[in-house]
Amino acid sequence: ETGVTQTPRHLVMGMTNKKSLKCEQHLGHNAMYWYKQSAKKPLELMFVYSLEERVENNSVPSRFSPECPNSSHLFLHLHTLQPEDSALYLCASSPGRPANEGKLFFGSGTQLSVL
Amino acid sequence: GESVGLHLPTLSVQEGDNSIINCAYSNSASDYFIWYKQESGKGPQFIIDIRSNMDKRQGQRVTVLLNKTVKHLSLQIAATQPGDSAVYFCAETGLGAQKLVFGQGTRLTINP
Numbered sequence A: 001e002t003g004v005t006q007t008p009r010h011l012v013m014g015m016t017n018k019k020s021l022k023c024e025q026h027l028g029h030n031a032m033y034w035y036k037q038s039a040k041k042p043l044e045l046m047f048v049y050s051l052e053e054r055v056e057n058n059s060v061p062s063r064f065s066p067e068c069p070n071s072s073h074l075f076l077h078l079h080t081l082q083p084e085d086s087a088l089y090l091c092a093s094s095p096g097r098p099a100n101e102g103k104l105f106f107g108s109g110t111q112l113s114v115l
Numbered sequence B: 001g002e003s004v005g006l007h008l009p010t011l012s013v014q015e016g017d018n019s020i021i022n023c024a025y026s027n028s029a030s031d032y033f034i035w036y037k038q039e040s041g042k043g044p045q046f047i048i049d050i051r052s053n054m055d056k057r058q059g060q061r062v063t064v065l066l067n068k069t070v071k072h073l074s075l076q077i078a079a080t081q082p083g084d085s086a087v088y089f090c091a092e093t094g095l096g097a098q099k100l101v102f103g104q105g106t107r108l109t110i111n112p
Helices: none
Strands: A004-007 A010-013 A018-025 A031-037 A044-050 A053-057 A064-070 A073-079 A087-094 A110-114 B010-014 B019-025 B030-038 B045-051 B056-058 B062-067 B072-077 B086-094 B106-111
Touching (some): A010 A018, A044 A064, B019 B030, B045 B056, B045 B072
Antiparallel strands (some): A004 A018, A018 A073, A031 A044, A031 A087, A064 A073, A087 A110, B019 B072, B030 B045, B056 B062, B062 B072, B086 B106
């Protein structure tokens, strides 16, 4: 158990659906992240929040919308996704600001399938 | 641009043997390196890290070696066990960088 909890673990959705991924960290960390993990590709950073402020948006399509209501919770709202968006979506947190603290604590991810 | 890559996508070793997983990086400004382990159905888990002012760091059954001259990083796992079967990622970041750059990963299989 890493202290980072993601729900749901698995999600199947149609291209017209709206769904949300949830992440909660119990570590008192100040930074939270969304990563996308596809087969045979390196981990792709999507969004970074530091002290609830978005500090990085890595050219992610607008059909992915993050929300960070407080330092313990992070959401990824999904809308009109494409089949190529099927992947494992990982949430992570770190103690300090992203520039100074590279050690990340990951959740187990949400395996997303878009039909 | 900077990149981090692994020499071999898969590696099989016999239980009890030592394993070495390699990683090359291209950004000479990188000064902090991390190895992660990802087991099936789980997210990556931190194993060990090293800063550029060191060339070797040891943990429990794991050793990370850093060769800045050739921009090479390796992870040595001693006396491998079945639980070591996983995908191993190296990651790097540099002074002033805002994020980690991950390699593609090496799948390590421990044969009984």
